[in-house]
Amino acid sequence: MKKLFMLLIMLPILLGSSAMAQHRFSGEDGYRLWLKYDLIQDQSLRQQYRQQLQSFFIASDSATVDIIKHELTLASNGLLGQTVKFTDSVPKASVVFFKSDNPQLAKYDIKQDLTQLGQEGYLLVTVAKQILLIANSEQGLLYATFDLLRQIQTGTSLTQLNKKQVPKVQLRMLNHWDDLDRHTERGYAxxxxxxxxxxxxxxEQRYYDYARANASIGINGIVPNNVNANALILTPAYLHKVKALADIFRPYGIKVYLSVKFSSPHLIGGLENSDPVKPEVQQWWQDKAAEIYQLIPDFGGFLVKANSEGQPGPGDFGRTHAQGANMLARALKPFGGNVLWRAFVYAHDTKAERSLQAYNEFVPLDGKFDNNVSVQVKNGPIDFQPREPFSPLFGAMPHSSLAMEFQITQEYLGFSTHLAYLGTLYKEALDADTHSKGAGSTVAKVVDGSLSDSPLTAMAGVANIGMDRNWTGHIFGQANWYVFGRLAWDHDLSAADIADEWINMTLTHNKNAIAQIKDMMMSSREDVVNYMTPLGLHHLMDTGHHYGPGPWVDNLGRADWNPTYYHRADKQGLGIDRTAAGTNAISQYAPFWQEKLADPATTPTELLLWFHHLSWDYTMPSGKNLWYELVHHYNMGVAGVEKMQQQWQSVKNQIDPNQFNQVEMALGIQLKEAKWWRDACLAYFQTFSQRPIPEGFPKPAHDVDYYQSLQFPYAPGQG
Structure with missing residues (x-):
C-alpha cells in the first residue's frame, strides 16, 4: 500500500512537470491585430506624447464620437499610461476635433479648402502646439483619430503634423466568401x-472588434456572404440578421452589401423565372430593394456573380451582363445603392481560351452600364494566381467603372501556413501601366476613375478572416488585411512603408528586428512564386482545394480546369502560346504591350511562359537554357523560405513568445511544402524535358508517381 500511495503522489507531480515543460506560450495570441496599445517603452518619447496629448476637445455627440472617445481612452491608458481627459473648452485642449462647420475653427489660420475633403477625408495638423483633427463628418474624424494613433504607435513626431488625407477610392470593401452555415470558401482561419x-x-463582441479594425484602415463596406450566394439571404428572417450587423457597423462608417443570387425571384419569389427584361422580375427586385432599405436605410447594394462556374445570370435568358446589372442598379438607384457586378466569367459553351473570356464578354458592353454599376475585375485574367499580368479589361473599358478585386485570402499561395506578404502583389498590379492612353495609364488610375471620370470607384478584397484567435490563421496574414485597406485608401503608398507600419504596430519596435522582418515580407511573395509557379507558369495547383502541386491533372470535366491546359508541357518545351500564332491573348492589350509581348526576347522574364511556349533549350537572359532556369527558380524559392526561417530566428528575443512560436511553426510547414512543390513539379516536368537536374541542385526526393499518389480529401477551403 505504501508503494501504491507513493506512485499516486508522484503521478500528478510528473504530469504537472510535463505540462509545465510544454507550456511555451504567453497570452499575446494576435487577437489585438495592429491595434496593440502597449506602454511605450522609450520614456522620453512617452513623456513627449503625454505632454502633447494632455486633453481632448470634441464638440460633437454621436455613436461615432463615442467610439472616438473610447479609442482615445484605450490608447491613452495603454500607450501613455495616463488617464485621458476630455474638456469642454477649446483653449484648454491640446488635441481638438473640429467638424468643418464649427464656428470656432475660424480662429485658426487653416489655408486648406475643406470642401475637398469630401465626407471621409480629414486634416491632421499642428497649429501653435495644438493638434487639430478636422473633417466634414464624424466618419472623417474617426479616420483621423486612427491616423493620429498610428503616428504614436510608430513613434512619429507630432510637433509639425501637416497631413491632408482623402481616399482615392470611394468603396473600399471586404468580400467574405462565407456561407450561411459558417463554412468559409477559401477560408483558412x-x-x-x-x-x-x-x-x-x-x-458577439468580435463583430465590434472586427468593425473597429476595419475602420482603422479605412474599409467602409462589407459583404458578409459568399458570391456563390444562397437566395435565403434575401428572405425576411435573414434580412433582420443583416440589419443587426448593419446597426453594429454603422457608427464605424461601414455599410453592409449583400451577394445575391440572380435567380432569387424564381427561387424565393415564386416567379416563373428571373429574366431581367420581364416587368414582374424588375418589380420583384424593386420591391425587395424597398424592403431592404426600410430595414437598413444606408444599405450599400448588391454584389453579383452571374453566369460563371454554374451560377445563374442574365445569359440564361439570352440577355447581357449590362441588362442584368442595370436591372438591379435601377432597383437600388432611388435609395442610393450600387451594384458590383463581377467580371469573373467563363462559359461552358465557348472554345475561347480561358484568359480571353472576360474581355470578350465585357468589352462590347463598355458604356452600357448604369452609373451606379461597377464591373468588379480580378487583378489578373485568370484567377488570383501567385503572379499574373494585369487583366486587359483595365485598359479596354474607358466608359465604365471598373472595380479592382484582389484576393487577401491565400487560395493559391499556400493557404494560411505560408508567409506571403501580398502588398508587393497589389502594388505590382496597381502600378502596371496599361498604356491605354499612353504611358502612365496605370491600373490604379483606371480604378480610381482618373482615366475615365467614373462617378463610382471601388476596390474589393476577398477576406482572409475567420474564427481563429489571431483572425487570419497566420500572424502575417494580418498584414495582408492591413495592406489591402491602406492601399484601397491610397494606392500611392509603398508596400515597404506599409509593412514598416504594420510591424511596428503588431510585432516589435526594435529597429534591427523591423529591418529583418520587413526584408522577409518584401521577398516572401516572390519566394512563393518561385517554388510554385516561376517564369510565368500558372494554375499548377491540385484539384478542388487548390492545395499543393498538381501539374499532371488532366481529367477534369472541362479543359480549362486542368493544369495541363495552362502549362502545355511536351517534349519540345513548356508554356502556353498566347501570341498571334497561338490564342492571341496579347491582342487584348494596348499596341505597346502587343509589340512587347509578341517576342520572347522583349517579354518580361517573370511572365515568359504565360505568353510563350518555349523550347527546353531556349536561351534565357542569364545565358542558361530554360530547363536550367526553371530548376534554378524552384530552388531559389526554397532557399528564400530557408532564409526567412533564419531571419525569424534572429529576432526571437524581440517578439512575443506566442507570436514567435506561431510563425516559427508555420515557417516549418512552409519549408516542407516549398520542397514538395519544387520536387513534385520538377519530377513531372522532367518527364517531358528528358534532361538531368543540373549540377549543384538537389534531385527530387521521389518520383512523379509518388507525388501523384498523394491525396488530401479534407484540405480546407473547398467550395
Whole structure:
C-alpha cells in the first residue's frame, strides 16, 4: 500500500512537470491585430506624447464620437499610461476635433479648402502646439483619430503634423466568401465570424472588434456572404440578421452589401423565372430593394456573380451582363445603392481560351452600364494566381467603372501556413501601366476613375478572416488585411512603408528586428512564386482545394480546369502560346504591350511562359537554357523560405513568445511544402524535358508517381 500511495503522489507531480515543460506560450495570441496599445517603452518619447496629448476637445455627440472617445481612452491608458481627459473648452485642449462647420475653427489660420475633403477625408495638423483633427463628418474624424494613433504607435513626431488625407477610392470593401452555415470558401482561419443562426439577438463582441479594425484602415463596406450566394439571404428572417450587423457597423462608417443570387425571384419569389427584361422580375427586385432599405436605410447594394462556374445570370435568358446589372442598379438607384457586378466569367459553351473570356464578354458592353454599376475585375485574367499580368479589361473599358478585386485570402499561395506578404502583389498590379492612353495609364488610375471620370470607384478584397484567435490563421496574414485597406485608401503608398507600419504596430519596435522582418515580407511573395509557379507558369495547383502541386491533372470535366491546359508541357518545351500564332491573348492589350509581348526576347522574364511556349533549350537572359532556369527558380524559392526561417530566428528575443512560436511553426510547414512543390513539379516536368537536374541542385526526393499518389480529401477551403 505504501508503494501504491507513493506512485499516486508522484503521478500528478510528473504530469504537472510535463505540462509545465510544454507550456511555451504567453497570452499575446494576435487577437489585438495592429491595434496593440502597449506602454511605450522609450520614456522620453512617452513623456513627449503625454505632454502633447494632455486633453481632448470634441464638440460633437454621436455613436461615432463615442467610439472616438473610447479609442482615445484605450490608447491613452495603454500607450501613455495616463488617464485621458476630455474638456469642454477649446483653449484648454491640446488635441481638438473640429467638424468643418464649427464656428470656432475660424480662429485658426487653416489655408486648406475643406470642401475637398469630401465626407471621409480629414486634416491632421499642428497649429501653435495644438493638434487639430478636422473633417466634414464624424466618419472623417474617426479616420483621423486612427491616423493620429498610428503616428504614436510608430513613434512619429507630432510637433509639425501637416497631413491632408482623402481616399482615392470611394468603396473600399471586404468580400467574405462565407456561407450561411459558417463554412468559409477559401477560408483558412476557421469558421465564418458571422453566426447567422444566433443573429440578430446574439451580437458577439468580435463583430465590434472586427468593425473597429476595419475602420482603422479605412474599409467602409462589407459583404458578409459568399458570391456563390444562397437566395435565403434575401428572405425576411435573414434580412433582420443583416440589419443587426448593419446597426453594429454603422457608427464605424461601414455599410453592409449583400451577394445575391440572380435567380432569387424564381427561387424565393415564386416567379416563373428571373429574366431581367420581364416587368414582374424588375418589380420583384424593386420591391425587395424597398424592403431592404426600410430595414437598413444606408444599405450599400448588391454584389453579383452571374453566369460563371454554374451560377445563374442574365445569359440564361439570352440577355447581357449590362441588362442584368442595370436591372438591379435601377432597383437600388432611388435609395442610393450600387451594384458590383463581377467580371469573373467563363462559359461552358465557348472554345475561347480561358484568359480571353472576360474581355470578350465585357468589352462590347463598355458604356452600357448604369452609373451606379461597377464591373468588379480580378487583378489578373485568370484567377488570383501567385503572379499574373494585369487583366486587359483595365485598359479596354474607358466608359465604365471598373472595380479592382484582389484576393487577401491565400487560395493559391499556400493557404494560411505560408508567409506571403501580398502588398508587393497589389502594388505590382496597381502600378502596371496599361498604356491605354499612353504611358502612365496605370491600373490604379483606371480604378480610381482618373482615366475615365467614373462617378463610382471601388476596390474589393476577398477576406482572409475567420474564427481563429489571431483572425487570419497566420500572424502575417494580418498584414495582408492591413495592406489591402491602406492601399484601397491610397494606392500611392509603398508596400515597404506599409509593412514598416504594420510591424511596428503588431510585432516589435526594435529597429534591427523591423529591418529583418520587413526584408522577409518584401521577398516572401516572390519566394512563393518561385517554388510554385516561376517564369510565368500558372494554375499548377491540385484539384478542388487548390492545395499543393498538381501539374499532371488532366481529367477534369472541362479543359480549362486542368493544369495541363495552362502549362502545355511536351517534349519540345513548356508554356502556353498566347501570341498571334497561338490564342492571341496579347491582342487584348494596348499596341505597346502587343509589340512587347509578341517576342520572347522583349517579354518580361517573370511572365515568359504565360505568353510563350518555349523550347527546353531556349536561351534565357542569364545565358542558361530554360530547363536550367526553371530548376534554378524552384530552388531559389526554397532557399528564400530557408532564409526567412533564419531571419525569424534572429529576432526571437524581440517578439512575443506566442507570436514567435506561431510563425516559427508555420515557417516549418512552409519549408516542407516549398520542397514538395519544387520536387513534385520538377519530377513531372522532367518527364517531358528528358534532361538531368543540373549540377549543384538537389534531385527530387521521389518520383512523379509518388507525388501523384498523394491525396488530401479534407484540405480546407473547398467550395
Amino acid at each position: 476557421g469558421q465564418s465570424i458571422f453566426d447567422w443562426h444566433k443573429l440578430p439577438d446574439y451580437q
